[in-house]
Amino acid sequence: MNRLLALDWGSSALRGAMLDDGGNVLEERSFPRGILTVAAGEFPAVFRTCFGDWMAHADLCLIAGMAGSQQGWVEAPYCACPAGFHDIASQLMWVDWNGPGRVGIVPGLSIEHAGVPDVMRGEETQILGALELLSLADARLVLPGTHSKWASVEGGRVVDFSTFMTGEFYALLRRHSILARTLPEAEPPMEHAAFGQGVRHALGGPGLLNTAFSTRTLALFKRLESVALPSYLSGLVIGEELKSQALQPRQTVLVLGADALAARYAQALDIVGATVQQVSAGVTWRGIRAIANTLR
């Protein structure tokens, strides 16, 4: 009866795992019921439909992700950094679903830089899971994505983080800018040389507002094949992101994710001389379990 139900309720998907006493995944489920598909007030019903049967066998369910946002089940206020397992556990937002067992929503994190707030929601659980997986208390991490997050962890607590809209900028430039006229419509296979060329040009350039234009001129002057341009542009935006990280040579960076995008970050980090450690998926369940363990 010490089973734990771990949920990752994001914008577009609802995923869940049943974990046993030892944290092993007994079963997983996934539903196309991201919070954008759930009307206000309908969250308890969707939860019951998707996971009600599991709650008969678990005394606790923790939910990470956008379910705690303004558009989610209930708004779970951000937990201010520095924040670790205990800080987050103490700010869980408990909800009522008219069923047995406790259901808590994991708060996101917030921080201020020069009077400007930054936020994450869901990534904090992945970060904690990676720390748990690797038995680390100090780390520098990147979570690549539409909005990449860079985080610094000291003594088991997230002490700093920043958001970079890298994936979104790539998509905007790729599909909606003047560059879209030059780039092939279909996505060609990754070209590692062109990607590296983009990373290097960004690292030495005066910023993406300028370097993005080189995607056009290199095509205009026939210096890059059309099929290489998407990889080059991807290198430009990821290189721009890395440029602002002030990484030390051979500094270890944990890349959370095992997909093609994480592989690109690994290549780019190698160019700037960092040591890359890729951490595959599954860290969300570990993070939720680590938070749950502080409650028991």
Place this chain on the structure above:
Amino acid sequence: MNRLLALDWGSSALRGAMLDDGGNVLEERSFPRGILTVAAGEFPAVFRTCFGDWMAHADLCLIAGMAGSQQGWVEAPYCACPAGFHDIASQLMWVDWNGPGRVGIVPGLSIEHAGVPDVMRGEETQILGALELLSLADARLVLPGTHSKWASVEGGRVVDFSTFMTGEFYALLRRHSILARTLPEAEPPMEHAAFGQGVRHALGGPGLLNTAFSTRTLALFKRLESVALPSYLSGLVIGEELKSQALQPRQTVLVLGADALAARYAQALDIVGATVQQVSAGVTWRGIRAIANTLR
């Protein structure tokens, strides 16, 4: 019979002016016949329809702008920097329109930075016109726009320039990014304080990939009113552009343009401590006349 026909044939508009011996504008015309509306091979006919009557009274017509691009009347190869009046005049691309008088297309400029080309087409004529207007041989200039151009002039020749896709990035973020959900759909009046806040945040921040996200978080935390967000975002992108210019305190920067956008650049340049000199429109005709004078 020493009248000069000066044309600015851009992507979306065709403008022309008849200049007398002294360079005074006798008459101006404008047509919605940008090169994007003209099929290949139809350029001489459009020219005849719009300006054939004027050519009976002029012995020379020079055309600046996209008419010299691959999609234009005929491709006028870029003139490599450093380039001044004589360099450009010697590379005019003469075309045949089956009528009296000579018709030449002004070439754009090209330059290489770290093996990557940059180009301009049309702006070179405005720059030369501003030099002529102000009797300057040395200057630092910015031509704000969808693709801003920064240029350095020494001894009457453009020795360096760079393109910044600032206006386009603003439009992409304003209309197509996640920020569009937070920003008001209609364009509210300019908010100078919010604009300045954006400029300052960009100047001190780790790059636009990060600072753009603050448009969302400042709204999320109710630190900026919705109506101030477009001005703030505009300040972010223009501040990002200025950040990479390494301007000296009290350095004079010529801002070519007298519109609302040029006024924003003036405000941003004032924040970085530069001395602004705004140069109003009409410089294209002066530039064309200066090029023509080297031929006579």
